[in-house]
Amino acid sequence: MSNMPVIPFSTTLFVRDTCLCLHAQRAARALARRFDAALKPAGLTNGQFSLLMSLNRPEPPPMGPVAQLLAMDRTTLTAALKPLQKRGLVSVEPDPKDKRGKRLRLTEEGLAVLVRALPIWTQTHVEVEAQIASGDADRLRQDLIDLG
Numbered sequence: 001m002s003n004m005p006v007i008p009f010s011t012t013l014f015v016r017d018t019c020l021c022l023h024a025q026r027a028a029r030a031l032a033r034r035f036d037a038a039l040k041p042a043g044l045t046n047g048q049f050s051l052l053m054s055l056n057r058p059e060p061p062p063m064g065p066v067a068q069l070l071a072m073d074r075t076t077l078t079a080a081l082k083p084l085q086k087r088g089l090v091s092v093e094p095d096p097k098d099k100r101g102k103r104l105r106l107t108e109e110g111l112a113v114l115v116r117a118l119p120i121w122t123q124t125h126v127e128v129e130a131q132i133a134s135g136d137a138d139r140l141r142q143d144l145i146d147l148g
Contacts, residue, residue, distance in 0.1 A: 031128065034124065047080060048084060049121060050070060051070060051080055055090065055105065056106055056114060061104055062102065063104060088110075
């Protein structure tokens with residue numbers, strides 16, 4: 001007989017039913033699939049939409065704040081930018097204030113794609129908020145922001 005520790009199956013069921021991390025991951029994946037499907041006609045994934053929208057600023061932002069907003073490291077951001085650069089939606093330019101830094105610019109083509117995608121995002125967002133059982137999307141949003 002093994003001396004390996006045993007975790008009762010009831011514990012497995014408890015973790016399955018109560019784990020905030022698991023439920024947040026499941027919800028995030030479901031939302032990502034839904035927004036990916038909705039945004040496909042605009043030629044974007046939900047992540048690309050968020051990235052392009054994060055660049056819609058009066059001045060091209062440095063990579064650091066964009067990575068922080070999107071909760072990703074610079075390496076992941078660089079990889080996410082490559083297909084958008086290739087499509088001409090984003091340009092990566094030297095930072096005039098920091099020769100080692102880069103600024104991210106939304107191109108005219110990138111803005112045009114965002115203009116097409118925004119009504120799709122808006123409609124999908126309305127539909128998702130209507131499905132929140134408590135009816136309190138603002139509370140859920142604030143709770144998620146507080147956890148982030």
